[in-house]
Amino acid sequence: MSGEVFLELLEREAPAVEFEAPVLEARAAGASAAEVAALEAAKLSALRVRALLERRARREAELAALFDTASDLAGLREVDAVLRAIVHRARRLLRSDIAYMTLPDPARGDTYMRVTDGSGSPAFRACRLPMGAGLGGLVQQTGMPYCTPDYFADQRFHHTAEIDDAVRDEGIVAILGVPMKLGERVIGVLFASHRDARPYAPEEIALLSSLAAHATIALDSARLLTETRTALAELRAANEVMHDHYNTVERAAQAHDRMTDVVVRGGGVDDVAAVAADILGGALLVLDADGRRIGAVDAPDGGPSDRLDEDALLSEIAATAAQLGRTAQLKELWAAPGGAGSEPLCTLVLHHPEPLSSSDQRILERAALVTALLLLFRRSIAEAEGRVRGELLDDLLAGRVADRETLANRAALLGIELGRPHVLVVVDHGDHRRSATWTTGYGMSQHGLAATRGGHTVLLLPGSDPTATADQVGCELTAALGARATIAGAGPVELPADAAAAYREALRCVRVLHALGRTGSCASAANLGFVGLLISGDADAPGFLDKTLGPVAEYDRRRRTELIHTLEAYFASGCSLSGSAKQLHVHVNTVTQRLDRITGLLGEGWQHPDRALEIQLALRLHRLRESAVFTG
Numbered sequence: 001m002s003g004e005v006f007l008e009l010l011e012r013e014a015p016a017v018e019f020e021a022p023v024l025e026a027r028a029a030g031a032s033a034a035e036v037a038a039l040e041a042a043k044l045s046a047l048r049v050r051a052l053l054e055r056r057a058r059r060e061a062e063l064a065a066l067f068d069t070a071s072d073l074a075g076l077r078e079v080d081a082v083l084r085a086i087v088h089r090a091r092r093l094l095r096s097d098i099a100y101m102t103l104p105d106p107a108r109g110d111t112y113m114r115v116t117d118g119s120g121s122p123a124f125r126a127c128r129l130p131m132g133a134g135l136g137g138l139v140q141q142t143g144m145p146y147c148t149p150d151y152f153a154d155q156r157f158h159h160t161a162e163i164d165d166a167v168r169d170e171g172i173v174a175i176l177g178v179p180m181k182l183g184e185r186v187i188g189v190l191f192a193s194h195r196d197a198r199p200y201a202p203e204e205i206a207l208l209s210s211l212a213a214h215a216t217i218a219l220d221s222a223r224l225l226t227e228t229r230t231a232l233a234e235l236r237a238a239n240e241v242m243h244d245h246y247n248t249v250e251r252a253a254q255a256h257d258r259m260t261d262v263v264v265r266g267g268g269v270d271d272v273a274a275v276a277a278d279i280l281g282g283a284l285l286v287l288d289a290d291g292r293r294i295g296a297v298d299a300p301d302g303g304p305s306d307r308l309d310e311d312a313l314l315s316e317i318a319a320t321a322a323q324l325g326r327t328a329q330l331k332e333l334w335a336a337p338g339g340a341g342s343e344p345l346c347t348l349v350l351h352h353p354e355p356l357s358s359s360d361q362r363i364l365e366r367a368a369l370v371t372a373l374l375l376l377f378r379r380s381i382a383e384a385e386g387r388v389r390g391e392l393l394d395d396l397l398a399g400r401v402a403d404r405e406t407l408a409n410r411a412a413l414l415g416i417e418l419g420r421p422h423v424l425v426v427v428d429h430g431d432h433r434r435s436a437t438w439t440t441g442y443g444m445s446q447h448g449l450a451a452t453r454g455g456h457t458v459l460l461l462p463g464s465d466p467t468a469t470a471d472q473v474g475c476e477l478t479a480a481l482g483a484r485a486t487i488a489g490a491g492p493v494e495l496p497a498d499a500a501a502a503y504r505e506a507l508r509c510v511r512v513l514h515a516l517g518r519t520g521s522c523a524s525a526a527n528l529g530f531v532g533l534l535i536s537g538d539a540d541a542p543g544f545l546d547k548t549l550g551p552v553a554e555y556d557r558r559r560r561t562e563l564i565h566t567l568e569a570y571f572a573s574g575c576s577l578s579g580s581a582k583q584l585h586v587h588v589n590t591v592t593q594r595l596d597r598i599t600g601l602l603g604e605g606w607q608h609p610d611r612a613l614e615i616q617l618a619l620r621l622h623r624l625r626e627s628a629v630f631t632g
Contacts, residue, residue, distance in 0.1 A: 338372030
């Protein structure tokens with residue numbers, strides 16, 4: 001019966017003090033010593049069983065807590081939540097008043113409270129521990145668990161006023177601290193503490209160490225997860241960069257291929273501009289080295305750009321791009337220069353309201369380079385053909401092409417139709433280099449020839465009206481170069497025989513235009529009146545001049561007199577002696593004496609209307625000869 005009482009107590013999980021009751025009751029009832037001894041033995045056995053059951057229940061709770069912690073880790077919950085759960089379980093399982101965790105702060109060189117559970121002191125929660133200070137410092141340095149039943153009486157570790165004040169404010173007496181170790185490195189300390197003095201059993205140290213291991217795993221997993229996420233973000237960013245770079249390279253390659261295809265197919269400046277405008281999306285204008293428009297393409301949506309009509313804006317951005325040597329921006333315009341070496345050849349101006357990426361700027365610069373190469377290539381071809389054409393014309397003017405068969409063979413190679421009539425034109429322009437370049441291209445475009453001789457250029461063009469041809473050349477040259485030239489035509493000519501004579505006639509005509517104050521005009525001998533009759537063909541103007549005024553001119557030359565000048569004043573004043581004297585600033589008698597001397601040289605009757613007309617014509621020719629019209 002005695003054993004059944006203790007079994008009932010074990011069944012209802014009675015406290016240990018109740019197990020004394022059956023023994024006391026038996027003694028009070030006068031039970032024999034043997035019966036009391038048996039009850040005492042049964043009591044001790046029951047208490048041992050009770051202690052074993054308590055340990056097993058406690059171990060079961062510990063294992064459940066560890067299992068829950070492992071589940072938290074497996075679920076990769078937010079690390080702070082996992083750490084809070086671990087600290088809370090440590091406090092509950094060890095039946096401690098406070099549990100907390102400290103982690104090192106490398107930036108500040110100390111440790112701080114990462115998580116606390118059960119703390120009521122703000123000073124304790126905000127306390128920072130210097131490295132090596134307090135019980136936690138001992139655990140951190142040795143990597144071993146340490147416990148103290150009475151913190152303030154324990155001198156195994158370094159006490160500091162700040163830590164002692166915080167511990168005292170919290171009311172802590174006994175402390176157990178275990179390291180959180182990652183390999184051989186301590187990454188933190190997990191604590192359980194009580195507000196009364198007490199020792200800590202090995203089982204409690206082992207349990208807190210297990211929880212510390214789980215906390216270490218949580219922190220390391222969080223670190224690895226953070227690093228993984230960072231690596232993934234970096235990989236994602238790198239992939240985006242690579243993708244953008246690939247698209248950029250692909251776009252640039254597409255632009256290169258399309259521009260190359262344009263060049264290979266013999267396309268022109270407008271074709272290259274159309275490709276660039278299509279890829280970049282915007283209206284595009286091509287300017288030559290002088291800022292003149294040589295190509296234009298509307299935006300892909302079909303709309304032109306008003307910005308590309310602002311000449312001042314175009315000039316400014318073209319100058320800026322040329323100075324920088326790369327793409328320049330001004331308002332909504334983007335300009336890229338193109339050239340060969342240090343020689344500028346063109347500028348591409350794109351109207352693009354949105355910012356232009358660096359890769360698109362490179363595409364615009366590539367388009368400018370391709371355009372410059374096209375212009376350079378065409379200029380080289382034009383110069384080569386111009387030299388061949390110039391050599392043929394130079395040979396004609398110098399009389400080095402003697403027979404028509406030789407001329408026909410050379411002309412056929414250049415596409416010159418000898419069966420058509422031709423006129424010869426001399427162009428005298430202030431900017432000889434630019435006019436020579438223009439006339440070379442113009443000659444080829446008109447299926448004619450062009451050559452440079454001295455300070456002027458010569459054109460042999462299809463046509464039968466030298467005046468109309470000279471006017472046409474003058475209009476187009478003025479439009480192209482922005483400045484007028486003195487131009488004279490002669491012909492039509494019979495090749496090769498008449499080329500040299502026609503050249504001399506056109507050259508004399510240019511000189512006459514300068515002498516008559518008509519610089520910048522166009523003419524031929526046919527519309528220069530009597531002067532044209534004298535300078536055209538085989539007219540002997542010098543002979544007529546010597547015959548009519550020769551004696552007077554010779555007298556002036558030998559005696560250094562001014563008889564010629566007197567004649568000009570006399571006729572200009574309407575044969576008035578007083579008018580002549582006033583114009584010459586001499587006395588009337590002086591004029592009379594000079595006229596008498598002229599009569600002596602020219603003979604009586606020189607004032608007769610017919611002779612007077614010839615003398616007046618001769619005086620005008622004399623002025624032209626003094627201007628070197630009839631030389632060469």
